[in-house]
Amino acid sequence: MTLDTARHHAALALDLARQAAALGEVPVGAIVVHKGTVIGRGHNQPRGRNDPTAHAEIMAIRQACAALGSDRLTGCDLWVTLEPCAMCAGAIAHARIARLHYAAGDPKGGAVEHGPRLFHQPTVLHKPEVYTGVGEQEAAALLRAFFAERR
Numbered sequence: 001m002t003l004d005t006a007r008h009h010a011a012l013a014l015d016l017a018r019q020a021a022a023l024g025e026v027p028v029g030a031i032v033v034h035k036g037t038v039i040g041r042g043h044n045q046p047r048g049r050n051d052p053t054a055h056a057e058i059m060a061i062r063q064a065c066a067a068l069g070s071d072r073l074t075g076c077d078l079w080v081t082l083e084p085c086a087m088c089a090g091a092i093a094h095a096r097i098a099r100l101h102y103a104a105g106d107p108k109g110g111a112v113e114h115g116p117r118l119f120h121q122p123t124v125l126h127k128p129e130v131y132t133g134v135g136e137q138e139a140a141a142l143l144r145a146f147f148a149e150r151r
Contacts, residue, residue, distance in 0.1 A: 017029035017142055029043045030078060056080060057088040082110075082143065089111045101134060
């Protein structure tokens with residue numbers, strides 16, 4: 001994958017994060033890519049849907065599974081603007097996503113490189129390749145601005 005492709009995917013996820021912010025949701029966006037094509041998109045919607053599981057990653061994974069007609073997303077990449085929480089990391093493992101790319105780390109709620117470090121646990125049967133940092137500054141700035149408005 002080229003750096004331009006990586007930046008493009010990160011930008012698509014960031015656009016979805018902006019949509020979440022416009023709706024008053026925490027600005028997190030995610031896409032699932034299969035063989036170069038986006039097959040799942042999502043942004044945070046727990047408040048709007050009254051559903052605590054309506055995180056960006058879950059929404060994108062659901063759409064991608066429907067597109068492939070499978071509960072397995074083998075060979076797919078997930079691009080997300082924020083380090084996944086424990087729930088989303090668990091869904092990523094269960095969906096058998098091949099590669100996880102996240103922009104900004106989340107020291108308080110993340111579960112990949114922070115907190116429980118889910119993919120490092122021996123009981124987790126599938127561990128995706130993890131890549132970080134593409135789009136980090138933009139994603140972090142969007143999150144900071146969102147929370148600054150609410151304080």
